[in-house]
Amino acid sequence: MITNERQYRITKGWLKKFEASAALNEKSEPPPDVHPRIHQAATDALASEAEVLRGQLREYERLRAGRVKQRTLRSLDELPKAIIEARIAAHVTQKGLADRLGVAEQQVQRWEASDYAGVSVQRLQQVADALGAKISEKVQFRTVAPSDRDAADAARAQAGRRRKSTRAA
Secondary structure, three states, rough: OOOOOOOOOOOHHHHHHHHHHHHHHHOOOOOOOOHHHHHHHHHHHHHHHHHHHHHHHHHHHHHOOOHHHHHOOHHHHHHHHHHHHHHHHHHOOOHHHHHOOOOOOOOHHOOOOOOOOOOHHHHHHHHHHHOOOOOOOOOOOOOOOOHHHHHHHHHHHHHHHHHHHHHHH
């Protein structure tokens, strides 16, 4: 994921290199010591990587242009990426976010580089608040029908009795 303008420029440069290499490979014949399938696989790999970079550039451009208004999360694991996307969509730099939070720019860079690993929920909320991002939660509970619950309770009780009888023996 591209998180800032510097990464955006670097990614654009790498995309040009991959596209040029793929085009050159496509036009050239394989060297005599390289099987044609290996040569084609190398060409395909270069083209595939270029497509991945194009996708990352498009996503960053969509966020920056304000074409992405919200993100639906399927789990809390996706929250850090959504927070980073919220920053990009709000046109707030990592330095700008750091200033709003009263921390060093390098701290925000570290948080984002690690997908906010080890950051408290409270801090994530402070980051969201600093960006004006609204987070709404929906927690779906796994429910068990009474008959299933009774069967599960009976199975646990039976297992407990077996453990006790094994220990007594």
